[in-house]
Amino acid sequence: MTEEIIKAINLTKKFGNLVAVDHINFEVKQGEIFGLLGPNGAGKTTTVNMLTTVMKPTEGTAIINGYDVVKQPSKVRQSIGVVHQEYTADEDLTGWENMLLMADLYGLPRDVAKKRAIELLKMVELTSAAHKKVENYSGGMRRRLEVAMGLINRPKILFLDEPTLGLDVQTRIAIWSYIIKLKEQYQMTIFVTTHYLEEADAYCDRIAIIDKGKIIQIGTPRELKESIGGDIITIQIASDIATALKIINSIEGITEVKNIGETIRIKTKDGSSTAPKIIEMLDKNDIKVTKISITEPTMDEVYMEYTGKSLREEQSNWEEAFALRRTLRRARRS
Amino acid sequence: MIEEKQNLSPLHGMWALINRELKKWYKVPIILFISLFQPIIWLVLFGKSMNIGAFFTGTSINIPGLNIPKQIIDQISAQILQAQFGTTDYFSFLAAGMLSFIVLFTAMSSGMTIVWDRRLGFLNKLLTTPISRANIVISKVIASVIRALVQATIVLLAATLLGMEFKSGITPLDIVGIYGALFSMAFGLSSLFIRVAIRSTSWESQMAIMNLLNLPLLFASNAFYPTKSMPEWLQPIAEINPLTYTNDAVRQLLIGATGSYSLWFDYLYLIIFASIFAIIGIILSWKYLST
Numbered sequence: 050m051t052e053e054i055i056k057a058i059n060l061t062k063k064f065g066n067l068v069a070v071d072h073i074n075f076e077v078k079q080g081e082i083f084g085l086l087g088p089n090g091a092g093k094t095t096t097v098n099m100l101t102t103v104m105k106p107t108e109g110t111a112i113i114n115g116y117d118v119v120k121q122p123s124k125v126r127q128s129i130g131v132v133h134q135e136y137t138a139d140e141d142l143t144g145w146e147n148m149l150l151m152a153d154l155y156g157l158p159r160d161v162a163k164k165r166a167i168e169l170l171k172m173v174e175l176t177s178a179a180h181k182k183v184e185n186y187s188g189g190m191r192r193r194l195e196v197a198m199g200l201i202n203r204p205k206i207l208f209l210d211e212p213t214l215g216l217d218v219q220t221r222i223a224i225w226s227y228i229i230k231l232k233e234q235y236q237m238t239i240f241v242t243t244h245y246l247e248e249a250d251a252y253c254d255r256i257a258i259i260d261k262g263k264i265i266q267i268g269t270p271r272e273l274k275e276s277i278g279g280d281i282i283t284i285q286i287a288s289d290i291a292t293a294l295k296i297i298n299s300i301e302g303i304t305e306v307k308n309i310g311e312t313i314r315i316k317t318k319d320g321s322s323t324a325p326k327i328i329e330m331l332d333k334n335d336i337k338v339t340k341i342s343i344t345e346p347t348m349d350e351v352y353m354e355y356t357g358k359s360l361r362e363e364q365s366n367w368e369e370a371f372a373l374r375r376t377l378r379r380a381r382r383s
Numbered sequence: 384m385i386e387e388k389q390n391l392s393p394l395h396g397m398w399a400l401i402n403r404e405l406k407k408w409y410k411v412p413i414i415l416f417i418s419l420f421q422p423i424i425w426l427v428l429f430g431k432s433m434n435i436g437a438f439f440t441g442t443s444i445n446i447p448g449l450n451i452p453k454q455i456i457d458q459i460s461a462q463i464l465q466a467q468f469g470t471t472d473y474f475s476f477l478a479a480g481m482l483s484f485i486v487l488f489t490a491m492s493s494g495m496t497i498v499w500d501r502r503l504g505f506l507n508k509l510l511t512t513p514i515s516r517a518n519i520v521i522s523k524v525i526a527s528v529i530r531a532l533v534q535a536t537i538v539l540l541a542a543t544l545l546g547m548e549f550k551s552g553i554t555p556l557d558i559v560g561i562y563g564a565l566f567s568m569a570f571g572l573s574s575l576f577i578r579v580a581i582r583s584t585s586w587e588s589q590m591a592i593m594n595l596l597n598l599p600l601l602f603a604s605n606a607f608y609p610t611k612s613m614p615e616w617l618q619p620i621a622e623i624n625p626l627t628y629t630n631d632a633v634r635q636l637l638i639g640a641t642g643s644y645s646l647w648f649d650y651l652y653l654i655i656f657a658s659i660f661a662i663i664g665i666i667l668s669w670k671y672l673s674t
Contacts (some may be wrong), residue, residue, distance in 0.1 A: 101511045102510070103507055105673075123515070126512055126513040127513045129511065131508070131511040133504055133508060135504035135507070136504065137503070137504040137508035139403065139407070139503075140503070141406075141407045141411070142406065142407070146406070149399075150399055150400075150403055151512070154395075154399060154400075154512040154514045155512060155513060156392075156395045156396065156513065208511075
């Protein structure tokens with residue numbers, strides 16, 4: 050099946066002067082895992098909020114399961130399940146009570162609701178904790194409960210906003226294995242935003258990279274990696290970067306040279322034959338290479354290529370990200 | 384994928400949300416007791432100490448030279464009390480006022496729950512489910528009204544134990560009337576405070592609003608003393624305060640006090656108040672949630 054189940058058409062959201070999401074267009078096919086990847090504040094959560102009818106788009110719209118998010122929001126809501134970035138379960142209630150509450154909100158008959166709650170809690174391995182208050186759950190347990198709650202109505206499309214944020218590696222793997230299971234078992238379409246590039250690479254069928262509210266590239270992980278063209282040679286030199294750049298640029302078979310601080314990133318079709326050439330040429334001109342590495346492109350490189358940021362850089366920049374979130378929150382309020 | 388029946392009537396999910404609110408409330412009895420503490424403290428400490436009746440009867444006041452019989456002094460004092468408070472028993476007067484006090488407090492704190500729902504992401508989650516936006520607001524209001532009426536009942540029981548006297552020959556219809564008045568006020572006030580709270584993400588500011596409003600609203604009503612003895616500038620405020628009309632109606636029906644207004648006028652005012660604020664509050668909140 051290659052039916053489009055999500056279709057965003059010029060989807061736009063402005064908060065005052067800030068354009069959080071800027072005329073984005075994309076399609077998601079039925080049954081695929083679609084990842085939305087981007088730095089903090091790129092507009093991922095805003096996009097999810099619009100697709101899940103929490104926010105009204107300023108401009109444009111999206112068609113979800115054949116329904117328009119602006120004109121038929123309640124039809125859309127019946128077709129989707131959402132797992133938010135925050136923990137949304139009611140802490141004062143038990144996991145079981147939370148599941149039944151969700152079932153009631155979707156109008157499920159009691160017997161179906163109970164059966165399904167048992168089944169889902171078993172799937173996320175919370176059966177033994179079902180009758181404990183949610184406030185006593187650990188982070189991983191809470192996230193698993195959120196996933197189970199998002200599935201109570203057997204949605205056609207499940208939205209997951211940073212489902213693995215802040216979890217340890219083991220729990221992250223577990224959460225993803227549920228997601229894969231769901232996809233296979235129920236032919237569910239999964240729309241996921243994430244921060245973790247390895248996850249996007251390993252689990253998503255297709256990925257869209259979003260930055261500053263715009264979609265920059267869409268494709269399968271393989272396509273994305275190929276799109277940045279061949280291998281990447283990273284070298285570090287002690288001095289005279291300007292001359293080095295000039296020399297490197299003159300070498301044949303190199304498609305692109307980028308200078309990031311003291312390191313130079315060189316793109317080439319065939320890394321293993323170009324690298325010795327580079328060292329040789331630089332050596333002739335008395336420029337010492339202190340470090341060199343050749344990598345086949347990973348999602349990291351793809352991400353860096355399209356957003357101009359490495360993930361490490363972004364993590365060191367969390368203060369800025371927080372400031373942005375604060376502004377967004379304020380903008381939303383007014 | 385199996386399509387199954389989903390009951391998506393206009394009211395679906397409402398009971399689930401009301402039930403959630405009530406569960407959160409009765410599962411933590413300590414909070415219930417804390418919120419009842421205030422009015423009961425007023426009853427025990429203030430009501431029992433401010434023994435206006437004893438000002439006259441408990442002392443041997445007399446005018447020197449004129450040996451007025453005690454009986455006459457008692458008569459006069461009873462008439463003064465009756466003229467001022469509509470009853471000779473100040474404790475009962477105050478106790479009836481405490482019913483609207485607890486309703487006011489509960490309605491105010493109902494706003495807090497929506498602030499928390501917002502902060503904890505629960506509201507966001509709700510907005511992605513097929514429950515209608517109006518039902519989210521209405522279920523909050525109804526849960527708040529139920530809480531208010533249950534708490535008022537507990538205060539009523541406490542007041543009875545402490546010596547509040549019912550009017551002789553109280554009928555079930557009177558009781559219905561009392562709850563009707565309390566219900567109208569709870570409905571109007573809850574809608575109002577939920578509307579105030581719905582945009583706020585900080586519970587601190589909500590608390591500040593509560594603290595700012597609760598005592599002034601209480602003192603600018605006939606909860607402690609009749610409006611006619613108030614300074615002239617305060618009287619108009621007390622006369623638009625819904626607490627005044629609730630107290631007036633409750634006192635007439637519960638302790639048989641002479642009202643400042645006719646019962647019909649009390650109810651007319653309360654119903655208009657409740658309708659206006661409920662409609663405005665619910666529609667505005669609904670609109671707000673929809674954008």
